[in-house]
Amino acid sequence: MLKKIRAGIAILLFTLITFYFLDFAGLLPDKFHWLAKIQFIPALLALNAVILGILLLATLLFGRIYCSVVCPLGIFQDVAARISRLFNKKKKKKRYKYRPAKNIWRWSILAVVAIAFFAGFTLLAALLDPYSAYGRIVSSVFKPVYVTGNNLLAKLFSAFDNYTFYKVDINIRSIFTFATGGITFLVIGFLGWKYGRIYCNTVCPVGTILGFLSKHALLRIKIDPGKCNKCGLCEMKCKALCLNSKEQKIDYSRCVVCFDCLDSCKHDALKLVPAFPAKKTEIAGNQSVDTGKRKFLATMAVSVLSIPAVYAQQKIKTLVSLKPYKRQTPLSPPGSASADHLLDHCTSCQLCISKCPSHVLKPAFMEYGLGGMMQPVMDFEKGFCNFDCTVCSDVCPSGALLPLTTEEKHRTQVGHVVFIKENCVVYTDETNCGACSEHCPTQAVSMVPYKNGLTIPSVNPAICVGCGGCEYICPVRPYRAIHVEGNEVHKQAEVIRETKKKEIEIDGFGF
Amino acid sequence: MDRRIFLRAVALSGTAATLSTSGALDVLAQTVVNSQTGESADLVAVMGGEPEEMFKRGITAIGGMGRFVKPGQKVTIKPNIGWNKAPELAANTNPGLIAEIVRQCFSAGAKEVTVFDHTCDEWLKCYENSGIEDAAKAAGAKTVPAHEESYYREVALPKGKSLKSAKIHQAILDSDVWINVPVLKNHGGANLSMSMKNLMGIVWDRRIFHRSDLFQCIADICSLDKRPALNVVDAYRVMKNNGPQGKSPADVVTPKGLFISQDIVAVDTAAAKFFNQIREMPLDHISYLSNGQALNIGTMDLEKLNVKRIKM
Numbered sequence: 123m124l125k126k127i128r129a130g131i132a133i134l135l136f137t138l139i140t141f142y143f144l145d146f147a148g149l150l151p152d153k154f155h156w157l158a159k160i161q162f163i164p165a166l167l168a169l170n171a172v173i174l175g176i177l178l179l180a181t182l183l184f185g186r187i188y189c190s191v192v193c194p195l196g197i198f199q200d201v202a203a204r205i206s207r208l209f210n211k212k213k214k215k216k217r218y219k220y221r222p223a224k225n226i227w228r229w230s231i232l233a234v235v236a237i238a239f240f241a242g243f244t245l246l247a248a249l250l251d252p253y254s255a256y257g258r259i260v261s262s263v264f265k266p267v268y269v270t271g272n273n274l275l276a277k278l279f280s281a282f283d284n285y286t287f288y289k290v291d292i293n294i295r296s297i298f299t300f301a302t303g304g305i306t307f308l309v310i311g312f313l314g315w316k317y318g319r320i321y322c323n324t325v326c327p328v329g330t331i332l333g334f335l336s337k338h339a340l341l342r343i344k345i346d347p348g349k350c351n352k353c354g355l356c357e358m359k360c361k362a363l364c365l366n367s368k369e370q371k372i373d374y375s376r377c378v379v380c381f382d383c384l385d386s387c388k389h390d391a392l393k394l395v396p397a398f399p400a401k402k403t404e405i406a407g408n409q410s411v412d413t414g415k416r417k418f419l420a421t422m423a424v425s426v427l428s429i430p431a432v433y434a435q436q437k438i439k440t441l442v443s444l445k446p447y448k449r450q451t452p453l454s455p456p457g458s459a460s461a462d463h464l465l466d467h468c469t470s471c472q473l474c475i476s477k478c479p480s481h482v483l484k485p486a487f488m489e490y491g492l493g494g495m496m497q498p499v500m501d502f503e504k505g506f507c508n509f510d511c512t513v514c515s516d517v518c519p520s521g522a523l524l525p526l527t528t529e530e531k532h533r534t535q536v537g538h539v540v541f542i543k544e545n546c547v548v549y550t551d552e553t554n555c556g557a558c559s560e561h562c563p564t565q566a567v568s569m570v571p572y573k574n575g576l577t578i579p580s581v582n583p584a585i586c587v588g589c590g591g592c593e594y595i596c597p598v599r600p601y602r603a604i605h606v607e608g609n610e611v612h613k614q615a616e617v618i619r620e621t622k623k624k625e626i627e628i629d630g631f632g633f
Numbered sequence: 634m635d636r637r638i639f640l641r642a643v644a645l646s647g648t649a650a651t652l653s654t655s656g657a658l659d660v661l662a663q664t665v666v667n668s669q670t671g672e673s674a675d676l677v678a679v680m681g682g683e684p685e686e687m688f689k690r691g692i693t694a695i696g697g698m699g700r701f702v703k704p705g706q707k708v709t710i711k712p713n714i715g716w717n718k719a720p721e722l723a724a725n726t727n728p729g730l731i732a733e734i735v736r737q738c739f740s741a742g743a744k745e746v747t748v749f750d751h752t753c754d755e756w757l758k759c760y761e762n763s764g765i766e767d768a769a770k771a772a773g774a775k776t777v778p779a780h781e782e783s784y785y786r787e788v789a790l791p792k793g794k795s796l797k798s799a800k801i802h803q804a805i806l807d808s809d810v811w812i813n814v815p816v817l818k819n820h821g822g823a824n825l826s827m828s829m830k831n832l833m834g835i836v837w838d839r840r841i842f843h844r845s846d847l848f849q850c851i852a853d854i855c856s857l858d859k860r861p862a863l864n865v866v867d868a869y870r871v872m873k874n875n876g877p878q879g880k881s882p883a884d885v886v887t888p889k890g891l892f893i894s895q896d897i898v899a900v901d902t903a904a905a906k907f908f909n910q911i912r913e914m915p916l917d918h919i920s921y922l923s924n925g926q927a928l929n930i931g932t933m934d935l936e937k938l939n940v941k942r943i944k945m
Contacts, residue, residue, distance in 0.1 A: 479755050508758065555822050561753060597841070631903070633902075
């Protein structure tokens with residue numbers, strides 16, 4: 123029964139969040155961003171006390187239910203394990219076997235991630251955060267499949283003059299992020315397929331933190347030595363590999379409370395019961411940790427990580443200058459306040475990129491430096507930022523993009539316009555154009571009289587919001603006549619003065 | 634007996650079928666009568682009413698929708714839906730006008746009516762917030778997407794000077810007739826946007842227009858063999874400056890005008906002259922008009938035309 127409830131909630135949440143990432147047509151309203159906001163690392167980064175409190179309290183009460191029902195990467199592994207069962211029916215009986223805890227690994231990885239994070243290098247946390255890793259899997263692997271399916275349907279239906287489905291660009295914007303998502307899919311999928319929740323109990327920093335708490339959980343599964351005949355059925359069912367049937371012990375720091383073991387026992391020896399006397403067994407396991415080794419590993423990791431970070435900082439300058447397009451400062455999305463704020467809070471889950479209706483966000487490569495790889499950066503190759511749209515900052519679960527109202531968005535200057543007259547067709551060809559001004563929502567780019575009745579762009583960076591409409595549409599290549607330069611720290615654009623509306627009286631047609 | 638009834642039914646339905654096709658002939662006959670009495674106009678200018686009412690008066694004056702749309706035809710309507718803006722901001726064609734045109738097409742016997750535009754802002758938002766998607770659908774038309782290159786097909790423009798070919802939306806190419814329904818507004822690049830400029834929304838690549846003499850390219854695209862059967866310029870609300878997008882309601886005035894003609898250059902000339910009463914805009918600064926005339930697409934000389942003016 124407990125297992126069925128667990129599986130039911132897990133499947134529901136997993137399906138919803140997966141679909142929320144895939145759903146380009148807005149079938150699930152934006153309000154479903156709570157699916158991302160209840161995730162542990164994003165809540166931690168957003169300093170969302172309510173969510174964190176609930177998650178921690180739940181862990182102290184019931185153990186790692188976050189891992190068993192909320193975490194999409196955890197459920198993804200369960201799905202992989204479930205599918206693997208369909209493929210090897212013969213080995214069904216020998217599925218899982220107890221493994222001793224790899225506590226040195228677990229704590230070292232957590233320490234390295236934490237130190238790197240506080241040193242301003244978020245990439246590692248971003249790579250290992252299970253929610254974000256799953257987000258990248260969906261974006262890199264499932265979304266192209268979903269969109270391809272949609273496009274086939276669109277093709278089929280439009281052949282019959284039905285436009286219920288419309289074509290969507292598959293739009294892989296960063297090979298690096300695409301590859302990271304693909305590799306994560308293969309590695310975690312393989313581990314889940316073969317070894318159950320081994321990732322959660324060896325690598326995952328959230329697993330380690332929650333495991334520390336779940337050791338002291340109020341409710342836990344206990345083996346009744348009087349009833350148990352050490353048949354080992356429960357151990358074979360334990361995907362966390364934490365149940366030692368020979369010694370009749372469970373490592374609660376690794377138990378993900380899936381309740382699979384409960385139903386497996388033919389003698390009713392396993393029960394979920396309150397833990398009144400503190401258990402000594404698993405604490406002993408923890409005490410055996412060699413702290414000296416842990417410190418050594420942590421120190422080493424910091425130095426290993428800081429070297430490429432420093433290197434990247436130096437490299438970024440040369441890389442930028444090598445680009446044919448000379449944007450000096452990358453454009454961080456509206457709501458990020460500054461590239462630094464983004465760098466400190468974003469775990470690159472790709473949700474904002476998936477949800478951006480204008481395809482203006484893409485995963486960064488080296489724009490922000492090594493630590494900011496895969497974080498969202500604005501790019502005007504495929505589109506420009508819609509003036510009235512606040513989707514990215516609405517959905518961000520980690521507080522990397524802070525929510526903006528439409529009015530705040532209208533005044534948020536992520537960058538400012540730069541006009542290069544020498545590249546402009548009005549100047550070079552003496553023909554009309556005006557594409558940039560046409561796309562400018564604030565008229566920071568306006569057309570002013572030039573000569574022979576021509577008009578030429580004139581820019582007012584003070585009222586520019588940096589949406590990139592001008593840069594997107596400028597027809598001049600390879601160097602455009604107009605582009606947007608990023609603001610390291612976002613500014614407030616000057617408010618457009620509203621001129622009074624004046625009606626006009628016309629009597630005739632004028633001809 | 635059964636067979637007799639059956640045969641009678643066949644005969645009756647046969648008669649009915651001939652009756653329904655003769656509807657078109659009636660309309661033709663009507664236009665003949667109209668032209669004989671000198672009532673059929675080349676260009677109709679209407680002002681002072683609501684968009685729907687002005688269109689009803691205008692289309693009647695030019696011979697009725699049946700002159701342009703025949704029973705069983707597939708009709709495509711091309712409004713300006715370029716921007717994610719509410720109807721009051723006049724960046725897009727009036728949705729009420731579109732709905733009325735859709736209804737008239739159906740009463741003329743159209744089999745189906747399709748509405749689309751290649752938008753500048755994100756297309757779903759434009760279709761929705763312009764009010765055009767809802768209005769068109771409520772009137773029985775369908776809206777089709779235009780945001781992907783695969784909806785377009787390459788077409789040669791042998792008469793074009795700068796633009797020799799363009800990728801045109803299939804809704805235009807696959808229609809029996811199409812109706813061009815722009816909104817009259819100021820435009821940063823083209824000075825004025827009307828019927829001719831509205832054809833930039835039937836092509837895939839607009840950057841090439843801007844890169845290779847915008848005013849010539851606008852005229853060139855209008856040399857497309859498949860001309861609009863009718864051009865209807867919505868000047869109910871007019872964006873007088875900061876076009877084509879506008880930045881505030883202060884950019885909009887409400888002169889309540891409407892212009893209808895088969896001649897795309899003439900209808901734009903008329904609309905431009907109307908605009909000049911709101912704000913000065915010399916016709917030689919809108920040189921796609923003279924470029925269009927040079928390509929024999931239409932005439933700027935309104936004196937040569939039978940112009941009908943209706944004040945409501």
